Amino acid sequence: MDNKSVELDAVFHALADPTRRAVLAQLGEGTATIGELAAPFDMALPSFMKHIGVLERSRLIVSRKSGRVRTCALDRNNLIAAERWFGEQHLLWQTRYSKLDNLLASIKGDDNDE
Amino acid sequence: MTSNLRYDFGADKANGTLTIAREFDAERQLVWDCHTTQELLDQWFAPKGLTTKTKHMDFRDGGYWHYAMVTPDGQSFWNRLDYLTIDPIDTYEAIDGFCDESGRVNTDMPRSQWTVTFTDVSVRTLVTTVVRYDSPDGLQKAIEMGLEGGMASTMERLDELLPVLKGR
Numbered sequence: 001m002d003n004k005s006v007e008l009d010a011v012f013h014a015l016a017d018p019t020r021r022a023v024l025a026q027l028g029e030g031t032a033t034i035g036e037l038a039a040p041f042d043m044a045l046p047s048f049m050k051h052i053g054v055l056e057r058s059r060l061i062v063s064r065k066s067g068r069v070r071t072c073a074l075d076r077n078n079l080i081a082a083e084r085w086f087g088e089q090h091l092l093w094q095t096r097y098s099k100l101d102n103l104l105a106s107i108k109g110d111d112n113d114e
Numbered sequence: 115m116t117s118n119l120r121y122d123f124g125a126d127k128a129n130g131t132l133t134i135a136r137e138f139d140a141e142r143q144l145v146w147d148c149h150t151t152q153e154l155l156d157q158w159f160a161p162k163g164l165t166t167k168t169k170h171m172d173f174r175d176g177g178y179w180h181y182a183m184v185t186p187d188g189q190s191f192w193n194r195l196d197y198l199t200i201d202p203i204d205t206y207e208a209i210d211g212f213c214d215e216s217g218r219v220n221t222d223m224p225r226s227q228w229t230v231t232f233t234d235v236s237v238r239t240l241v242t243t244v245v246r247y248d249s250p251d252g253l254q255k256a257i258e259m260g261l262e263g264g265m266a267s268t269m270e271r272l273d274e275l276l277p278v279l280k281g282r
Contacts, residue, residue, distance in 0.1 A: 012125050012126075086125060089125075093161075095161040096158065096159060100148055100158040103148060103154065103157050104145065108140060
């Protein structure tokens with residue numbers, strides 16, 4: 001359990017940043033090179049590499065260098081342990097509140113879905 | 115429809131807290147009513163895919179809400195929210211916990227204290243919920259137990275969770 005606890009601290013830190021969450025989301029669709037992952041961000045490469053470093057140390061992702069190209073992938077085992085719980089809590093509140101939005105709209109007699 | 119409503123979700127593991135802040139496009143009295151009356155709670159409180167069933171509701175200091183979140187195949191997860199202090203329409207504090215159908219709290223499961231605050235933001239209402247476990251160990255235990263199943267099985271797979279995390 002101690003081992004899991006340490007991982008969770010690193011995972012929470014890793015997930016606290018929108019850039020890192022976006023990187024995880026992109027890797028959820030498949031492996032990608034550093035260049036591909038960095039492309040959507042207006043950020044210097046050394047800054048972006050710091051985010052990659054945080055994700056690697058949290059063991060949410062793994063990377064492999066082949067020639068001059070570094071490729072990243074999700075480490076699903078660790079994601080399944082901790083990020084999943086965080087994600088589930090997030091999703092629970094999000095879907096709960098989405099229902100409340102609908103209820104509020106119906107009470108107010110709002111039938112224009114803007 | 116509501117994508118421009120503020121939604122912040124954060125976890126502070128060292129302090130054993132989760133903080134959820136969400137804006138609603140309605141006046142404060144109405145948002146408060148939705149959080150504090152059975153007829154309205156039953157219509158939204160259970161997350162996606164589940165329905166809410168109230169067995170007992172007494173919204174006052176020292177009262178409690180005893181309810182189940184029911185899965186489509188009829189499985190009930192019983193919960194109990196014990197109200198500590200209520201200050202309409204600004205804030206209430208309560209203790210959350212798992213229980214059985216008779217309302218007896220499962221003391222093996224971690225409990226958490228909720229502080230729910232309602233504030234005006236122009237014509238909207240911001241609801242801030244701080245979920246505080248009695249210790250970092252309590253949050254850790256909640257995570258470990260959550261991972262063992264229960265509600266988790268009704269939630270989407272990891273691949274479907276990742277887009278939720280994106281940019282939020």
